[in-house]
Every structure is written in structure tokens, then in C-alpha cells.
Amino acid sequence: MMRDHLGRPIVAVTGIGLVTPLGFGVADNWAALLAGRSGITRIARFPTDHLKTTIAGTVSLPGEPADHPLSSPARVEGMAAIALEEALAQAALGSKGNFPGPLFLGMPPVETEWPMRLDLARRAREPGHRGLAEAARDDTAIYEGVLFGGIGERLANRFGTRGAPISITTACATGASAIQLGIEAIQRGETEAALSLGAEGSVMAEAVIRFSLLSALSTRNEDPARASRPFEKTREGFVMSEGAAALVLESLASARARGAKILGLVLGAGERADSFHRTRSNPDGAAIIGAMRAAIADAGLTPEQIDYVNAHGTGTPENDKMETLGMRAVFGEACPPISSNKSMIGHTLSAAGAVEAAFSLLTIRDQRLPPTINHETPDPAIPLDVVPNVARDAKVRRVLSNSFGFGGQNVCLLLGAAE
Numbered sequence: 001m002m003r004d005h006l007g008r009p010i011v012a013v014t015g016i017g018l019v020t021p022l023g024f025g026v027a028d029n030w031a032a033l034l035a036g037r038s039g040i041t042r043i044a045r046f047p048t049d050h051l052k053t054t055i056a057g058t059v060s061l062p063g064e065p066a067d068h069p070l071s072s073p074a075r076v077e078g079m080a081a082i083a084l085e086e087a088l089a090q091a092a093l094g095s096k097g098n099f100p101g102p103l104f105l106g107m108p109p110v111e112t113e114w115p116m117r118l119d120l121a122r123r124a125r126e127p128g129h130r131g132l133a134e135a136a137r138d139d140t141a142i143y144e145g146v147l148f149g150g151i152g153e154r155l156a157n158r159f160g161t162r163g164a165p166i167s168i169t170t171a172c173a174t175g176a177s178a179i180q181l182g183i184e185a186i187q188r189g190e191t192e193a194a195l196s197l198g199a200e201g202s203v204m205a206e207a208v209i210r211f212s213l214l215s216a217l218s219t220r221n222e223d224p225a226r227a228s229r230p231f232e233k234t235r236e237g238f239v240m241s242e243g244a245a246a247l248v249l250e251s252l253a254s255a256r257a258r259g260a261k262i263l264g265l266v267l268g269a270g271e272r273a274d275s276f277h278r279t280r281s282n283p284d285g286a287a288i289i290g291a292m293r294a295a296i297a298d299a300g301l302t303p304e305q306i307d308y309v310n311a312h313g314t315g316t317p318e319n320d321k322m323e324t325l326g327m328r329a330v331f332g333e334a335c336p337p338i339s340s341n342k343s344m345i346g347h348t349l350s351a352a353g354a355v356e357a358a359f360s361l362l363t364i365r366d367q368r369l370p371p372t373i374n375h376e377t378p379d380p381a382i383p384l385d386v387v388p389n390v391a392r393d394a395k396v397r398r399v400l401s402n403s404f405g406f407g408g409q410n411v412c413l414l415l416g417a418a419e
Helices: 026-034 072-091 114-123 129-136 140-145 150-159 174-187 205-213 252-257 286-298 317-331 349-366
Strands: 011-020 103-106 166-168 193-200 243-251 264-273 308-310 398-405 409-416
Touching: 011 026, 011 072, 011 174, 011 252, 011 349, 026 349, 072 150, 072 193, 072 243, 103 150, 103 174, 103 349, 114 129, 114 140, 150 166, 166 174, 174 193, 174 243, 174 264, 174 349, 174 398, 174 409, 193 349, 243 252, 243 349, 264 286, 264 349, 286 317, 286 398, 286 409, 308 349, 317 398, 349 398, 349 409
Parallel strands: 103 166, 103 193, 308 398
Antiparallel strands: 011 243, 011 264, 193 243, 264 409, 398 409
8 A cells, every 4th residue: 555545645754864962863862762861951052140041952063163152043054964964864865965855944933143243243333223234234144144044945955855945933843844744745746755854953042031031941950851841740841952853755655666664654744723822822722632633633543543642741831731631632531651752852842843753753663662751740630651761662553743832833743653
């Protein structure tokens, strides 16, 4: 069978690339995750003396000078390129800079950052906007550095993808949205292959301050490794993090025709939005429940056929409560195990949906559930099997991967074993 229950081409994954605070590459990341190791540390990239939150999951790129951190766009591009190179090498497709399909890039919004503004202010001949604009007049690096589509264009040129690259941001669902776009392009018959990835590099002073002002971040600064506590009673917020994940997507027919190793299948995607609040979910959970049900239905499955859920699991009181509500509504009393990778890598924001889809495929490959670490005091309001603290073996053929974003942007992916 090369087509699904709706007559669409089945989508296979033939390459995975990963970068997180746990390391570079699939092997190191997966080993650390199964071992329950945390990648959260104290921030050393910028001064944190007067900040409420001084911890994060950071990624330093090879050759990056310690005294001159990269801008967020530069870090996103660097991590994305590393993830793409690994995924393409594994897939043995387009490795010579000639990929036979489009690029779908999930990434954060881009803006000028304080170091750039301060540099302009030092060069300006007069204070105010006029002076800053004059100082920036002939500085093409500033212009190119803040073009939202610029990173995608450069990656597309580097890896030889076809057509205009698509860059997208849908808050914490961004990485999953990029995969959804790739899936649907193949299902519509527009291409036989696609590159989908999510990347995030926003551990910068401004972003940390903004999330802190929203009371979204953990302030458990004294013990960074134990700060991210999804589904646990004493949870108080998420931990910002960085990373990237890339998937090579192909129609199953194309992958088999060229003898590619099939790492797993992307069986379905569900998307729902509620537009209720800039950070909170609608208390009725309709969009979260709807996205989960839509993904399962899109795959032609029933809730009883889902073996494990890779949680959004941020560790904020609000998110974990709403995800539990969604689990109970969709699965009833017989919820499958659910665990949160964010307990170890933190919240990689724009990359999270792609990173967690990659981990979901590895869960299926090795038949082993990654744990939710730091689960010390169970929350009576969360009656779920969260795979507490220690990884375990399990029979896993189908995984639901949840991504619930600020502003009510929700995407769920259904990953399956290669038949």
C-alpha cells in the first residue's frame, strides 16, 4: 500500500537531523534523552544580574567566539544548516546540493537586537531615529540580517531545494507547522520530497525578559537541571531553550523505489486555533482537543490505536492542565503513556514541534519511551502515566506528538512505524 485511507500518497521519513542543548546529532541527543540527562544550565551569554530567570538551554555553535555571541537569526541559520546536513546525509538524497523538492522552514520572528541598536547609536551623528537611520543607510548586513525570509533563501541556495522556500512562524507550534506543510505538499502530489525543519535561537536578553514579564518562565535558578518540571505539582513555568530539527520527507513510493531506509511514517496532521488570548488556551480546551482528534482522524485511526503521546508538556501550570484536559477528552479513562522531552531540553519554542517529532520517530524505532524527569511530587489533578524519571521499554507503533502555541495555534502530528 502506497496510499492512505483517503487515497493520498503515504509520507515517509528518510532522514533526521538534531541539534539541542544535549548535543549535536541524533545519536548523542537520543542517548542523553533516554538517560534522563538535562541540558539546562545557567546563562553565560549575557549578564543576568537583575533578571528573575537566569537559566536556559543554550547551544553554542562550533567556532562561535565566547565574547561575541551570534545574533538570533545567525544562530538559527547555523543550527538549521547542521540539522539539514545530518538529515540529508542519512537520507542520501540531495547531498550534492540538489534536493528534489521544496524547503519549509519554521523559525522565530526576526528583529534588530540590542547589540545591533547600541552599535548604531555609537555610530550615529545625532540622537533619535534620524541618526540611527543615517548610520544604517549603507549597512547591508543589518538589512539582510533582519529579513524574515533571508534565512530560508540562503538555506535553499545552499542545499539546492526547488521553488521558493517557505518560512513560517506559528509560535510554539512552528516546527510542527513546517512538517505539516511538507506532508500536505507531498499528499497533494506537488512534490515527491520535501525538507521540513524548525529552528530556534532566541535565548537573548530581550526574549528572556519578555517571557519573564509574562510570568511564563521558571525561576528555579539555584538548580538548573531540576527547573523544568512538566506535569509535576511544583511546576512553575517553562525553561527557554534553543535547537533545530530537520526531517527529510518523501512519498513512500519514491523512497522505496530508490531503496531508501524508511525511518517512520507521518500518518496525519491536525490543526486548530482558538484566538482566545495571547498566551492562555480557551478554558473549554476545544482547539487542543480538536487538533488531537483531527490528527488521529486524518491518519484514519481511532484513539485506541495510539500507543504513546509525546507531550507539549511545557511545565507551566496552565499548559499542563489543558493538555491533561485534552488527553482525558480524547482518550477517556484509558490514556496512553505521555511524557515531555522539555523536562530535559527545555522549551525550544519554534523548533519544539520538529524536535519532538524527531524524538517520536526514535521512540518508535527503539521501542523505548523517554522519561519526564524531575517528577518528584505527583499532581493529583494530572492522573496520567507521565513515564516518571526513568525511560522504559514499550510496544510503540503509533505516536501522537502535540504542539500547542501561544495565541491558540495548535498542531498535532501522528507518526507511525514503517510497515
